[in-house]
Structure formats: C-alpha cells, structure tokens
Amino acid sequence: MKTLLITGGAGFIGSALVRLLVRETGYAVVNVDKLTYAGNLESLAEVSESPRHRFERADICDAAALRALFARHEPAAVIHLAAESHVDRSLDAPAAFIQTNVVGTFTLLQESLRHWRRLADAARRQFRFVHVSTDEVFGSLGARGHFTEDTPYAPTSPYSASKAGSDHLVRAWFHSYGLPTITTNCSNNYGPYQFPEKLIPLVIQNALAGRPLPVYGRGENVRDWLYVDDHARALLLALERGAPGERYAVGGRNEWRNIDVVHAICALVDEMAPDPAIGDRRALVTFVADRPGHDQRYAIDPARIQRELGWEPRETFETGLRRTVAWYLANRRWTERVQSGAYRGERLGLGAGAGA
Numbered sequence: 001m002k003t004l005l006i007t008g009g010a011g012f013i014g015s016a017l018v019r020l021l022v023r024e025t026g027y028a029v030v031n032v033d034k035l036t037y038a039g040n041l042e043s044l045a046e047v048s049e050s051p052r053h054r055f056e057r058a059d060i061c062d063a064a065a066l067r068a069l070f071a072r073h074e075p076a077a078v079i080h081l082a083a084e085s086h087v088d089r090s091l092d093a094p095a096a097f098i099q100t101n102v103v104g105t106f107t108l109l110q111e112s113l114r115h116w117r118r119l120a121d122a123a124r125r126q127f128r129f130v131h132v133s134t135d136e137v138f139g140s141l142g143a144r145g146h147f148t149e150d151t152p153y154a155p156t157s158p159y160s161a162s163k164a165g166s167d168h169l170v171r172a173w174f175h176s177y178g179l180p181t182i183t184t185n186c187s188n189n190y191g192p193y194q195f196p197e198k199l200i201p202l203v204i205q206n207a208l209a210g211r212p213l214p215v216y217g218r219g220e221n222v223r224d225w226l227y228v229d230d231h232a233r234a235l236l237l238a239l240e241r242g243a244p245g246e247r248y249a250v251g252g253r254n255e256w257r258n259i260d261v262v263h264a265i266c267a268l269v270d271e272m273a274p275d276p277a278i279g280d281r282r283a284l285v286t287f288v289a290d291r292p293g294h295d296q297r298y299a300i301d302p303a304r305i306q307r308e309l310g311w312e313p314r315e316t317f318e319t320g321l322r323r324t325v326a327w328y329l330a331n332r333r334w335t336e337r338v339q340s341g342a343y344r345g346e347r348l349g350l351g352a353g354a355g356a
Contacts, residue, residue, distance in 0.1 A: 251300025
C-alpha cells in the first residue's frame with residue numbers, strides 16, 4: 001500500500017481529495033494540516049474512522065515537523081494543497097500569504113527533496129511532488145482567449161503573487177535538483193464543504209437568511225467554474241499519469257458572470273427553500289464598490305490534461321450548482337459550526353493592507 005502525504009487536507013479542495021482517495025483508491029493518506037480558520041476536521045468525518053487515513057496537525061513552515069513526518073510515514077508522493085487562498089484576505093494581511101504560500105512551499109520542497117534523495121532507486125523513480133496552484137497567477141483575460149500551460153505569469157494581488165512565487169519554486173526544484181514535480185493550475189472551485197467566505201457558499205447562506213447579497217461592481221466579472229470533485233479526480237490523474245516537470249491547466253469550461261451565478265443561486269434557493277417572508281431572493285442583490293485590482297475574466301483551456309491524461313469533468317455548472325445548493329441546505333449545522341470563529345460573512349479586503 002503506497003502512502004500519500006497530502007498538505008492542506010482539511011481544507012476545501014484538500015478534504016475533497018482525501019475523501020476521494022479513501023473512498024475510491026487503495027492509497028494510505030497522511031493528511032497534514034495546520035487547521036487555520038478554513039481547515040475543519042468535520043469535512044473529513046466520512047473518512048475519520050478509516051485505517052487508511054491518518055491526520056497530522058502540523059505547519060508546512062516547520063521543517064523539523066515535516067522531517068519527522070517524512071521519516072515516520074515514508075510517503076511515495078506528496079500532493080501540496082496547503083495555502084492561504086482568499087484574495088480579499090490577502091489585501092488585508094499579505095504577510096500570512098507570503099509565509100504560507102512561499103516560505104511554506106520552500107520548506108516542503110526542501111524536506112521532500114531530502115526524503116526523495118534517501119529513497120531506493122525504484123521508489124525514487126516513482127516519487128512525485130504534485131503542486132496545486134491557481135489560474136489567478138496568469139492575471140486577467142480580455143473578452144476572448146483562454147489560459148493555457150504556456151500563458152505568461154501576471155499576478156495582480158498578494159494572493160496570486162504568492163502562488164506565482166510558489167509555482168516558480170516548484171519549477172526550480174525540478175530543473176535545479178531533479179525533484180519530480182508536477183504543477184496544476186485550476187479555475188474557480190465550488191462544491192460542498194467550502195468555507196462561506198467564497199462567493200457561492202456566502203450567497204447561499206445570505207439568501208437563506210434573507211440578508212443582502214453583495215456583488216462587486218456590476219457583477220460583470222467572469223469566472224470559469226470547476227466542481228471540486230472533478231478537480232480532485234484531475235489531481236489523482238496528475239499524480240498517476242502526469243509527466244515530471246509538466247504543468248496541467250484544469251478548468252470546467254463553465255464561464256459565468258458573477259451576477260448570473262448569484263441569480264442562478266437565488267433561483268435554486270427559491271425552489272428548494274421558498275420563504276414567503278423573503279420572496280424573490282434576486283431582490284436581495286446589492287451592488288458594492290469593486291475589489292481593488294479585480295481581474296475581469298478567467299477561463300482555462302484544459303485540452304492538455306484532457307488529451308494527455310484522459311480527464312473530463314463529470315459536472316456541468318448547472319448540475320454541480322444544484323448539488324452544491326442542496327448540500328448546503330441539508331448541512332446547515334456544518335456551516336454554523338465552521339462559522340463559530342471570527343468570520344461572520346462581513347466583507348474582507350477593505351483593511352489597512354500591507355501597512356497594517
């Protein structure tokens with residue numbers, strides 16, 4: 001039985017990957033997570049009793065802790081998802097993003113390299129380091145075109161700049177030291193267990209409660225939406241079939257304007273949880289001042305991962321969004337519990353920023 005070391009496995013995408021691995025593969029999973037506000041062990045309840053899942057609370061910036069984990073579990077591969085990932089939070093507190101996304105990735109690369117060099121020849125040939133990144137490192141698109149693996153980097157926020165830095169480190173450790181790395185860049189994910197600071201779960205929660213639905217600008221910004229389980233399957237394919245040194249862009253081919261996403265959620269919530277006291281939830285839409293440096297459009301061409309690795313998304317945006325709204329309606333206690341900390345749905349990204 002091969003062991004995989006997953007970082008950030010209590011977060012949104014990480015927990016989806018861990019659940020998939022335990023449910024559909026024979027891998028043993030060592031799940032390394034610091035458990036910040038966005039990491040929650042309740043997202044792993046499905047696998048918590050599995051003998052193939054081991055949770056280890058640790059910070060990827062802690063080299064000694066990582067070294068001990070590599071020695072204890074001797075993983076055959078690493079899938080690196082641990083990251084600070086919210087643009088608005090990065091505008092308020094960029095230092096945390098540099099620390100986790102840049103310094104943390106550097107530390108993990110160093111300890112992975114140390115581990116890889118000590119492996120026997122056969123295990124060294126099979127070892128992989130899969131780095132999970134974002135399409136935001138490429139900046140903003142105009143009305144046409146798509147991001148591909150060859151798109152130049154042009155990050156515009158502290159978050160995307162920190163992820164771009166981590167991507168460059170991973171590429172350098174492949175070319176400089178031979179560590180067999182693979183990088184994926186994904187479009188916007190959505191689905192169950194997403195922390196309700198992100199657009200889709202936040203709109204669902206506010207719509208249920210009859211609260212205003214804040215939309216940046218006029219809601220014209222376009223995003224390419226990817227159902228989280230489809231992304232998890234792409235990461236598994238990248239691990240098992242991807243070529244060292246390669247990059248794979250993963251997108252759902254589901255481009256929607258933000259205002260249309262909000263209206264679609266309103267229609268589904270009205271259908272599944274009608275409330276005469278609230279009425280048509282589209283009336284709750286409230287346009288607010290746009291985010292600083294708000295990228296206009298993201299869209300990924302996933303042709304390479306489709307062609308070379310055989311990946312195809314199973315969900316359209318319509319089917320995935322219906323499943324997502326239904327999940328949040330059926331799991332309101334989960335949302336209440338994960339929001340029991342400091343975050344209460346207020347707008348982020350308006351603080352003092354880098355000078356704070």
